[in-house]
Every structure is written in C-alpha cells, then in structure tokens.
Amino acid sequence: MSVLQDIKRRRRNLAQTLKEHQGIRTLVEQLYPDRAHFIYELLQNAEDAGATQATFRLLHTSLVFEHDGRAFEPADIEAITDIGSSSKQDDQQTIGRFGIGFKAVFAYTNTPRIYSPTYSFRIDDLVLPSPLTANSKLGPVTRFEFPFDNPKKPAAVAFQEIQQGLEALQVSTLLFLNTLASICWEIEGGAEGAVHRVVHADHHLELITNPDSDDAWSDHYVMFSAPVPGLPRHRAAIAFELDYLPGVEEYDHRKPLAKQMKVVDANPGQVFVFFPAEKETSGLRFHLHAPFVPEVSRASIKDTTANAPLFNQLADVTAAALQRLKKLKLLTPELLSVLPNNDDPLPLRYRPIRAAVLLAMRQKDLTPTFTGGHAPAEVLLQARVQVKELIEPRDLHVLLQTIDPLEWAANVNQKNGRIDKFYSSLGVEEWDVEALVDTLKEHLSEATAAPGQTYTYLKQPTPEVLTWLQGKSVDWMRELYATLERHYLGGWQRAQKVEGLATLKIVRLADGMLTRPSEAYFANAQLGSAGVPTVDTATFTRGKKNDLHPEARQFLVAIGVRELDAVSQMDRYLRQNYGEFSRNQKFEDMELFLRFAEEHPHELDIFRGATIFKVKSKGGPGVWASAETILFSQPYAPTGLDQFYRQELQDAKWHCLTDDYQTLDKRLPAFLKFCERVGVKSSLEISRVGCYGNTQYAFLVVKAPGNWSDNKGINIDFTIPGLQEALQRPSLDTSRLIWTSLLTAKDPNFTEAMYRSNSAHDIRRAPSKLIEQLKKAKWVPQGDRFVQPAQALVSKLPKGFYFDPAAAWIKAIDFGSETRRQEEMGKDRQQSAKLLGFPDDEKTLEMLRELAKLPKEELGNLAAKARASKAGEFPERTSSNPERRTKHVGAAAAQAPQRQSETRERSVSVNYSEVKTEARQYLSDQYTLDGDLYCQICQKPMPFRLDNGQPYFEAVELVPDLTTMHPPNYLALCPNHAAMFERANKSKSALRFLIKQAHGVNIDVMLAGQERKVRFTKMHLEDLRIVLDQLSKSSAQSA
Known part of the structure; x- marks a missing residue:
C-alpha cells in the first residue's frame, strides 16, 4: 500500500x-x-x-x-x-x-x-x-x-x-526571512510584481520592488540580530530604515554606507513574526522581529510569559546595535529622533528596549557630541550653538570646577522636537547662556561690603577663573560680549539682567587686565586717557579697519562702561575719594561739586552714594556721609525732621550736617539747593506700599475674589516710614512736619488703600495705613496738649497749621468729629435737662456735669435711693382721644399679620421677629418713666442695663393662641417674672376672660403657686381689649 x-x-x-x-x-x-x-x-x-x-x-x-x-x-x-x-x-x-x-x-x-x-x-x-x-x-x-x-x-x-x-503584499515581507529572497506574482489580465532581497556588506540589505520594470524602487535597511538561546536557527532582529543623503540618487557599493545614506524614522515601526503582525503596535520607530508565539490569526503577539525572554533579548540586540551603528558612522544626531524617548507611549512589554537604549547611551561613548564624536550622556551638556562655539569643553572644566572632563551634546534642530526630548530622556542638562552668566557671577563677582564692615570687599573673583578669562584673546572677548548682548540681554527684563552684571570683572582693559564695568571707560583722544582705565578697543572693533562690532560695544555700554568726559571724570573722582570707606574727603571739594552742579545740572545722580557731606557724630569730630542718609535741620532749615527721626539720629541711621557749612557765606544758598537736589531729606515722604498690615487686610485681600494678575491687579496702600515711632513722642515740630507733609503730598489719593486681583473684579477700598495711624494717635496740638484728630478744634490749632476743610485727608482722619459730637450732645443734654424739669441755667448744668464725674458705684447708690423714694410709682399712659385711638387700633388689628408657621422639628413662627420688634418698641413707650422701664408684675425698674445703656427686658406674649399677631398682646417683664409667666403660669387658659372682666388696670394671675398682679397702663389695656374684640367679630363673621 x-x-x-x-x-x-x-x-x-x-x-x-x-x-x-x-x-x-x-x-x-x-x-x-x-x-x-x-x-x-x-x-x-x-x-x-x-x-x-x-x-x-x-x-x-x-x-x-x-x-x-x-x-x-x-x-x-x-x-x-x-x-x-x-x-x-x-x-x-x-x-x-x-x-x-x-x-x-x-x-x-x-x-x-x-x-x-x-x-x-x-x-x-x-x-x-x-x-x-x-x-x-x-x-x-x-x-x-x-x-x-x-x-x-x-x-x-x-x-x-x-x-x-x-x-x-508588503515589500517588508522578505525583511526578516532567512532563505526566501524573491517573491513574484502574475495576475491574469492585470499587473505583475516582484520583490527581491539583496544582502550587502555591513548589515546592509536592500529590498527591490519590480526590479525589471521602469518603475523599480529600492528600500534600504540596516539589520542587527542575535541567535535566540535554544533556537540557534532563529534570530531576534531589529531593522532601521535608510534613506539617501541629499545629492545621492542611487547606492554605490564601492563607497561607505554613511557617505550615501542615513537612518530615518520608520513611523510606525512594524513587529514581525517572520511576516508582519498587522495588528501589533510597538510604538517604536524601527522594525523588530523574533520567533514570538503569535495569536492563532498571526495578526498580533500573544500575551504569554513564553514571549518575555524575546522582548528582553530584543532590548539587548538594540543596545548592541548602537555600537555597530557607531562603527558604520550612522550614529548621528538625526538617528536620535528614531530612538525611543520617555515621551513615547510604548506598550509595557516594549519598554525594556527603551530602557536598554537609554542606559547604554548614558554610560558608553554612544551619544553624539558637538565636535562630531561620541561620549557618555552623563558627561554632556546642552546649549545653543553660539555658546558651544564660544565655550570649549576645556573651558567647561575650568568654569564648572569639575574633576571629569565635560563635552557639549550635538545640536538640537528643534526645541522640544524628538532629538531634544531624547537628550532630556538621557538626562543631559541644559547649560545655556543663562547658566553661563550665573557661573560668571559666581566666579567673577567683586561685591562691595555691607555698611558697617571694616573690609573693602565681601567677595573676590575665583583666581583660576579670573586667570582663565585673562588668558582669552581679544577676539574671544569680543564674541563673548556679542553673545551676551544678543542672547542674554536681548530678551525680557533687560534692566534687571544688566544690574546683575554690574559687579563682574569681565571688561578687558587696554593693559590686558580685567575690571568691573563701572571702573572702565571708552578712550577719548581729545581729553586724553593717561591714568584712566580704558577698554581695549579690539574687544568691540574688528578687521584691519577696526570696524565697529555694534553688539559687542552695545553690551559694554549696557553694563556700565562710559565715555570719558567731564561727567565720567567726576564720577571716577568720587569713587576714588568719596567711597564708603574712603579717608580722602576734603571740605574744600564742596566748591568743586557746586560748580559741577551748575555746569551739569542733569548729571547729579553720580553723587548718589558718595560720602561728600560732613555730618555730626556723637562724641567726636564730624564724619562723612552720603545725601541719602542726611536730614535738613537747624541751623539750615527748621524742618522738624530731627525730632521726627530723633531715635534714628541717635542710632546713626540718619545724620545732620555739621555747622561747618555756615562758613560758605554767599555760597550757602547754592549749597542748600545742591543738598536738596542730590537727596538730602527736607520733608516727609508718603510711601506707596502693599496692603499687607492694613487693619482691613482680610477684607481687602484675603476675601477678594479672583486670582492675582501681575498686569491687571492693584495692591496699593500708603504710609510714612518711621511714623509710628514718631507719633509715640509728639512735639510741635513733629506735628507741624506731619501736617505740612499731608498738605503738600504729591499723590492726594493717600487716604485710601485699594486692592483687586484682576480687571474682572471691582476695586476694594479701605482707609490707608497712614490714615489709620493718624486717626488713633494723639498728635494734633491743642494749646498745651496733643489730642486725636477727632477731638481737635480748628480754633485751637497753632500758627503754621493751615486748615483746608475740603481736603480729603482732613475728612479721612475725622478731624473735629468728636468735638462736634460733644457739642451736639451738650445741646441735647441742655434740652434733656429742661425736659426732665431742671432749670435751663449754667449752674444746674454744671451740677449735672459734676454728677457725671462720680464713680459708677456712687451714682448707683444715688439712683437706688431715688428709686426707693419713688416706690409705688408706675408709668401711666392714657389716650387724649379714646374714640380715634379705638378706630386706629381696631383697623391695625384687622390688618394684623397672620401667624405663619413651618413644620420643622417643631412648629416655628416665621414672622415672629418682625412683630416682636414692634412689640418691644410699643412696650418701651408704655412703661418707661424717668428713663427707667418698669416690669408689669413686680412694678419695679428693670434690674440692669445693656452696654448701650438701654434697660434689658423680656417681651412676653400674653394670650398665646391668637391667630394673628399684635404688639399690644405682649407684656414688659423682668427676666425673673418673664420666666414665671411662661413656665409656671396656671392662669393661661383664663387670660382672655380676665382681661375683658378686669376692673381698673390690674388682672390677677397665679404664678409659681402665688397670686400676682399684672399691671397695665390704661392705654395698653384698652388697646388689648380692642384687639380681642376685633378678633371676636372677625371670628363670628367667618363662621
């Protein structure tokens, strides 16, 4: 068979x-x-x-x-x-x-x-x-x-x-096969096609599509692989796509591959199990293959532990491929865009490939450098091209004081592009022009000492860095200046950045030394430059004709190098002889300064900080100080500032001029004018500050809606430095100084603090810190004493205190408000005394004033005696027109509000408070006699008063079951009898009957087991009866 x-x-x-x-x-x-x-x-x-x-x-x-x-x-x-x-x-x-x-x-x-x-x-x-x-x-x-x-x-x-x-059928079908090198197809009545694979040397292979036709094309790859352990005939492999370099049209096997091609992005990279797995996504930008266990459909990789070793092997293959790419000279900066970075969304099982690539490039000589070589990423820095061209790797070693040599990473063609992101994933630090400037500040700053120190400088430049910079050529210095002008000062915050460079010894002088910008000048042939430190002209000119390098010179001007003229010569003279620690000051130089001020009235800023004034010193000869620390005082100008800043003068925070300048005679007016123009303090200045510390800070800032905007936000308050301390030791001169400063303030809006977070919200306003300080302190002179502004009288102000009643600050500090209130109260007291039966004469009023001075205890005793003498008294109220009142009260009763309740945990009257407020006013009118409010049960004045002086009493509802609410249906009771009436009252059910049958002004009730009388005024009792009658009629009609 x-x-x-x-x-x-x-x-x-x-x-x-x-x-x-x-x-x-x-x-x-x-x-x-x-x-x-x-x-x-x-x-x-x-x-x-x-x-x-x-x-x-x-x-x-x-x-x-x-x-x-x-x-x-x-x-x-x-x-x-x-x-x-x-x-x-x-x-x-x-x-x-x-x-x-x-x-x-x-x-x-x-x-x-x-x-x-x-x-x-x-x-x-x-x-x-x-x-x-x-x-x-x-x-x-x-x-x-x-x-x-x-x-x-x-x-x-x-x-x-x-x-x-x-x-x-994809051209890449043959990419990872071992033996099959050619696929052809013919379609009856249609097209035909073919794909051939040609393997060149050095991992290079070519896939040719339709090689025998006119439209043939080739795809080139570099492939790297390794045998799979246990499967020696199978390999794990990766393949990068290649493309021709500009100007190259076809591959020539006689030339190096790197001279003809470069690695390009295969986006998306494919995953192969010999043939493409159509539905598998790696997230990589190159192709990979391994003998994975696929799903039955072969469209994707099966999620099984059997595949895990293959992913790890692919990671090793990829890391090893970097060394081979380097040997092929294909490991260029452009290739970095093909490698995975930390922003790439890789599936979990492909991430070992990225980790292996990053680790290899961090630790081995694989990362492209600026000079065309390769180095471990951990020794690389990144910067713009101009900085790399200026600062060589050996310069980095000096500037950063490192032990290991540093290198520049290759250039990045696009910020935040794939190459830039790959460098970031490698941890390559950016060390650009800002970092260069920070390093120069760290090593080349020459900072002056703080006030009070005995040595000249707090910080000297680092010797190694200073020597390194002095060794640079003038051409190099010129490029440094141009680079800093273009890429550092050329951005935002120019003024702030310029200020930060002022202390750097980076200005090359003609003698080759380095100095700070403020100590250098541009040479002036007409004035001559002998003995003057001038800038080396080659640092801002170039070529045989010494053509100006505009950016280099612009940088030098920006950081403070000046033209050598009369102004700069004076400035240099001041810095040499009138610095903070100078001992070369001469009284006779003041005439030199006065002439300069007359000839150059707009250049007086150069005197700022110069110790050109002789000032008084405790227990010794005069010392020298700058204008910013000096106050005008006698005998030159009676400003009162010496009193205002008395403590600060004792602490040498402020100074006063010595009397020596009295000898200037005819030049004294010019001297005083000069003093004021260069900054000697002649008046108080109202300073603009933020709202922090304002008594209403919570309202102004904390509770303000919206987020803060630097452009549209408002945060303004006002104060006078040192005011709080000065107000604690008032004097006539201090008060006059404050008063005058308020009158002559440049900004009249100092009375208000203002805040808003942004333009979408309204401005919040409150009294400024200055106004709050002035309102609370006793500083306004009134005869032989000082009072708060509210207690002051215009008539008692001394001479020199001009009073403008329309001034906003006068109103803001409440000037005279308490006095006016006292005058009005005096008139009220006179009227009240008259109403109380006292004679309207000064003697009686004086007697009442004397009584007001007695201690509270003694007044209480007198009041108790008075109340005892009034025992049996009780307020009486009767209507002058009973008929009209009956109509009025009846109409009010008919329109009285219904008792409205809501069912919560218990029934609650929702319109109770309004009626009770009316009832309290009604009872106060009925039961007040000689300022005392009487209880309707004990018939005595209420036992105590509230902080506002009003007697405390309870308004207790009399007949509680009425359907409507009425002020007359309440009693004025002391707390004791209010509790009895509400909680120990056996007569509640009979109250309506007792009111109707009452003879006189009393009704008898049983409270806490004892019989008590409730006393009414005639008017109250009549009003109550009218209300009850009206309710009876309304009830009968509705029935």
Whole structure:
C-alpha cells in the first residue's frame, strides 16, 4: 500500500466527522482575519522548505503557487491532510506551529492539488489525499494549484480577494526571512510584481520592488540580530530604515554606507513574526522581529510569559546595535529622533528596549557630541550653538570646577522636537547662556561690603577663573560680549539682567587686565586717557579697519562702561575719594561739586552714594556721609525732621550736617539747593506700599475674589516710614512736619488703600495705613496738649497749621468729629435737662456735669435711693382721644399679620421677629418713666442695663393662641417674672376672660403657686381689649 493510500485510509473517519460537523470546516475557513491570509501561509511553507524563490500566478479560475524548496516528504503529507497536526510541531526551528494554517485555502477551493518531485496528489474533504499524475516539466519545483471550486466562494469573488492580497503584499515581507529572497506574482489580465532581497556588506540589505520594470524602487535597511538561546536557527532582529543623503540618487557599493545614506524614522515601526503582525503596535520607530508565539490569526503577539525572554533579548540586540551603528558612522544626531524617548507611549512589554537604549547611551561613548564624536550622556551638556562655539569643553572644566572632563551634546534642530526630548530622556542638562552668566557671577563677582564692615570687599573673583578669562584673546572677548548682548540681554527684563552684571570683572582693559564695568571707560583722544582705565578697543572693533562690532560695544555700554568726559571724570573722582570707606574727603571739594552742579545740572545722580557731606557724630569730630542718609535741620532749615527721626539720629541711621557749612557765606544758598537736589531729606515722604498690615487686610485681600494678575491687579496702600515711632513722642515740630507733609503730598489719593486681583473684579477700598495711624494717635496740638484728630478744634490749632476743610485727608482722619459730637450732645443734654424739669441755667448744668464725674458705684447708690423714694410709682399712659385711638387700633388689628408657621422639628413662627420688634418698641413707650422701664408684675425698674445703656427686658406674649399677631398682646417683664409667666403660669387658659372682666388696670394671675398682679397702663389695656374684640367679630363673621 502506498503512502497516499495509507494516509487516506486513516483519514476516512476524520472526513466523515467533518461532513457530520460542518461547523468545524467553517471555523477553519474563517480562522484568519483577512480572506487572502493563506498567501502568507504558503510563503511560510516555502521558507520552512528552504526555498529561495516563490511565485504566484492568479488566474480567473485558480491560483498557482510554486517554490524551489525541499520536496514533500510523508510527514508533510500527514500534516497537510490533518487538522491540528503539523510536521513542524516537534521542530522548533520552523515557522509554523499549528498544522491548521494551510486549511485557510479551503475557503477558496475544495480540491487543492500539490505537485512535488516526490509526491503529487489532490486533497478532498479537507483531509483525504488522492494520487495525481506527476508533472515532469516542473523539475525540482513544487507546485500548488487551487481551483476556485468552493461553492461558497464564487470564482470572481475569489479572484478579486486574492488579487487584493497580492497587490497589498508588503515589500517588508522578505525583511526578516532567512532563505526566501524573491517573491513574484502574475495576475491574469492585470499587473505583475516582484520583490527581491539583496544582502550587502555591513548589515546592509536592500529590498527591490519590480526590479525589471521602469518603475523599480529600492528600500534600504540596516539589520542587527542575535541567535535566540535554544533556537540557534532563529534570530531576534531589529531593522532601521535608510534613506539617501541629499545629492545621492542611487547606492554605490564601492563607497561607505554613511557617505550615501542615513537612518530615518520608520513611523510606525512594524513587529514581525517572520511576516508582519498587522495588528501589533510597538510604538517604536524601527522594525523588530523574533520567533514570538503569535495569536492563532498571526495578526498580533500573544500575551504569554513564553514571549518575555524575546522582548528582553530584543532590548539587548538594540543596545548592541548602537555600537555597530557607531562603527558604520550612522550614529548621528538625526538617528536620535528614531530612538525611543520617555515621551513615547510604548506598550509595557516594549519598554525594556527603551530602557536598554537609554542606559547604554548614558554610560558608553554612544551619544553624539558637538565636535562630531561620541561620549557618555552623563558627561554632556546642552546649549545653543553660539555658546558651544564660544565655550570649549576645556573651558567647561575650568568654569564648572569639575574633576571629569565635560563635552557639549550635538545640536538640537528643534526645541522640544524628538532629538531634544531624547537628550532630556538621557538626562543631559541644559547649560545655556543663562547658566553661563550665573557661573560668571559666581566666579567673577567683586561685591562691595555691607555698611558697617571694616573690609573693602565681601567677595573676590575665583583666581583660576579670573586667570582663565585673562588668558582669552581679544577676539574671544569680543564674541563673548556679542553673545551676551544678543542672547542674554536681548530678551525680557533687560534692566534687571544688566544690574546683575554690574559687579563682574569681565571688561578687558587696554593693559590686558580685567575690571568691573563701572571702573572702565571708552578712550577719548581729545581729553586724553593717561591714568584712566580704558577698554581695549579690539574687544568691540574688528578687521584691519577696526570696524565697529555694534553688539559687542552695545553690551559694554549696557553694563556700565562710559565715555570719558567731564561727567565720567567726576564720577571716577568720587569713587576714588568719596567711597564708603574712603579717608580722602576734603571740605574744600564742596566748591568743586557746586560748580559741577551748575555746569551739569542733569548729571547729579553720580553723587548718589558718595560720602561728600560732613555730618555730626556723637562724641567726636564730624564724619562723612552720603545725601541719602542726611536730614535738613537747624541751623539750615527748621524742618522738624530731627525730632521726627530723633531715635534714628541717635542710632546713626540718619545724620545732620555739621555747622561747618555756615562758613560758605554767599555760597550757602547754592549749597542748600545742591543738598536738596542730590537727596538730602527736607520733608516727609508718603510711601506707596502693599496692603499687607492694613487693619482691613482680610477684607481687602484675603476675601477678594479672583486670582492675582501681575498686569491687571492693584495692591496699593500708603504710609510714612518711621511714623509710628514718631507719633509715640509728639512735639510741635513733629506735628507741624506731619501736617505740612499731608498738605503738600504729591499723590492726594493717600487716604485710601485699594486692592483687586484682576480687571474682572471691582476695586476694594479701605482707609490707608497712614490714615489709620493718624486717626488713633494723639498728635494734633491743642494749646498745651496733643489730642486725636477727632477731638481737635480748628480754633485751637497753632500758627503754621493751615486748615483746608475740603481736603480729603482732613475728612479721612475725622478731624473735629468728636468735638462736634460733644457739642451736639451738650445741646441735647441742655434740652434733656429742661425736659426732665431742671432749670435751663449754667449752674444746674454744671451740677449735672459734676454728677457725671462720680464713680459708677456712687451714682448707683444715688439712683437706688431715688428709686426707693419713688416706690409705688408706675408709668401711666392714657389716650387724649379714646374714640380715634379705638378706630386706629381696631383697623391695625384687622390688618394684623397672620401667624405663619413651618413644620420643622417643631412648629416655628416665621414672622415672629418682625412683630416682636414692634412689640418691644410699643412696650418701651408704655412703661418707661424717668428713663427707667418698669416690669408689669413686680412694678419695679428693670434690674440692669445693656452696654448701650438701654434697660434689658423680656417681651412676653400674653394670650398665646391668637391667630394673628399684635404688639399690644405682649407684656414688659423682668427676666425673673418673664420666666414665671411662661413656665409656671396656671392662669393661661383664663387670660382672655380676665382681661375683658378686669376692673381698673390690674388682672390677677397665679404664678409659681402665688397670686400676682399684672399691671397695665390704661392705654395698653384698652388697646388689648380692642384687639380681642376685633378678633371676636372677625371670628363670628367667618363662621
């Protein structure tokens, strides 16, 4: 029995099962995601058979596939005619592992035919082989024929789907195969195509599409691989795409690859399991391959631990490839855009590849540098080109005081581009022009001492850095100045940056030394420069003609180098002889200064900080001080500042001029004018500050809505420095000084503090700190004493205190408000005394004033005696027109508000407070006598008063079950009897009857087990009866 007959015999039961269970065939046919996927299955079998060439011929009635690989063996027939079995299951070196891949052809054919040099046969019912006559013309070629005889798939549809599959066959299909180097296809009545793989030297391979046609093109790659442990015939591999350099049109094998091509971005990079896994995404920008365990469809990689070692090996392969790329001179800055950075969204299992790349480039000589070489990323810095060209690596070593040498990273063509992000992922620090300036500040600053120190400088330049800079050429210095002007001062905050450079010894002088900008001058041929430190002209000119380098000179001017003229000469003289620690001051130089001020009235700022004035000193001869620390005082100007700043003068924070300047005689007026112009203090200055510390800071700032805007926010308050201390020791001179300063203030809005977060919100306003300080302090002179502004009288102000009643600050400090209130109260007291029966004469009023001076205890005793003498008294109120009052009260009762309640935890009257407020006013009017309010039960004045002077009493509802609420239906009771009436009252149910039947002005009630009388004024009792009668009538009408 032949091999085919034996296999067929053994497959009959399986064939019968498949007929009975058609779903199995359907499952097999639909197993793959695309209809022509079996094309890859055929190529897989060709690769496993060691074929070098494969050909497809698509006819309208069938598909023919041929390859030149190994001929069929019995095991191959066993596998191809079985389901779930494969000759490759025990051979881990082959691609296929499932034995059902070939069955995908049955979606198109029922009778596939195989012609091999060893066996020729047809397959029926998926699994039954039948022998065919061999085709001797094929020679060593194996042929597969697939007639389109599946009734479920019309031939036209089969032709169209396979045509689409062939035309979509990717050029990269051959990229990671070992033996198959050529794929050709022909389509009846249509196109034909081919892909060939050519392996060049040095990991370089070329995939040529349609090589024999006019539209042929090539794709070039560099591939790196390593054997898979345990599978020596399989390799883990990566491939980078290549493209021609500008000006190169075709590959020349005689020239180095790096001279012709560069690595480019393959976005997206593909994942291969020999062939492309269409649905697998790596997030990388190069291709990779390994013998992964794929999903059954081969479209993606299976999530299984069996694949983990392959991902780790790919990471090692990629890291090792960097060294080979470097040897091929392909490891350029542009290649960094292809490598994964930390911003790339890589799936978790592909991240070891990125980690391996970053680690290798951090620690090994693999990262491209500015000079064209490679270095570990951990020794690299990044900056703009101009800084790299200026500061060489050996300069970095000096400036940063490092032990290990540093290098510049290669240039970045786009900020925040892929190359820049890759450098950031490597941890390459940016050390640009700002960092350069910070380093120069650290090592070249020459900072002057703080006031009070005995030595000249707090900080000297670092000797090594100063020597390094002095060793630079004038050309180099010129480029330094131009670079700093263009890339540092050229941005925002120019003035602030210029100020930060003022102390740096970076100005090259003509003698080769370095100095600070303020000590250097541009040479002036007309004035001569002997003995003057002038800038080396070569640092801001260039060429044989000494053409001006505008940016270099502009930088020198900006940082403080000046033209040598009369002004700069005076400035230099002042700094040499009138510095903070100078001992060269001469009284006679004042005439020199006065003449300069007359000739250069707009250049007086150069005197700022110069110690040109002789000032008084405690217990010794005069010392020298600058204008900013001096106050005008007697005998030069009676400003009062010496009193205001008395403590500060004692502490030498402020100074006064010595009397020596009295000898200037005719020049004294010019001297005083000069003093004022250069900054000697002649008046108080109202300073603008922020709102912090204002008594209403919480309202102004904390509770202000919105977020702060530097452009649109407002935060303004006002104060006078030292005012709080001066107000604690008032004097006439101090008060006059404050008064005059307020009158002559340049900004009249100093009375208000203002704040807003941004323009979307209103400005919040409150009295300024200055106004609050002035309102609280006793500083306004009134005869022989000082009072708060509110207690002052205009008539008592001394001479020199001009009073403007319309001035906003006069109103803001409440000037005279308390006095006016006292006058009005005096008039009220006179009227009150008259109403109380006291004679309207001064003697009686004086007696009342004397009584007001008595201690509270003594007044209380007098009041108690007075109340005792009034025992039995009780307020009486009667209506002068009973008839009219009856109508008025009745109308009010008819319109009284209904008692409204809401059901919460208990019933609560929601309009209770309004009526009770009216009731309290009503009861106060009824039961007040001689300023005392009487309880209706004990008939005595209320036991105590509130802080506002008003007697405390309880307004207690009398008849509680009325449907409407009325002020007359309340009693004025002391706290004791209010509690009794509300909580120990056995007469509540009879109150309405008792009121109607009462004779006189009393009703009897039982409170706390004792009989008590409730006393009314006649008017109150009548009003209450009118209310009750009106309610009875309304109730009868509604019934």
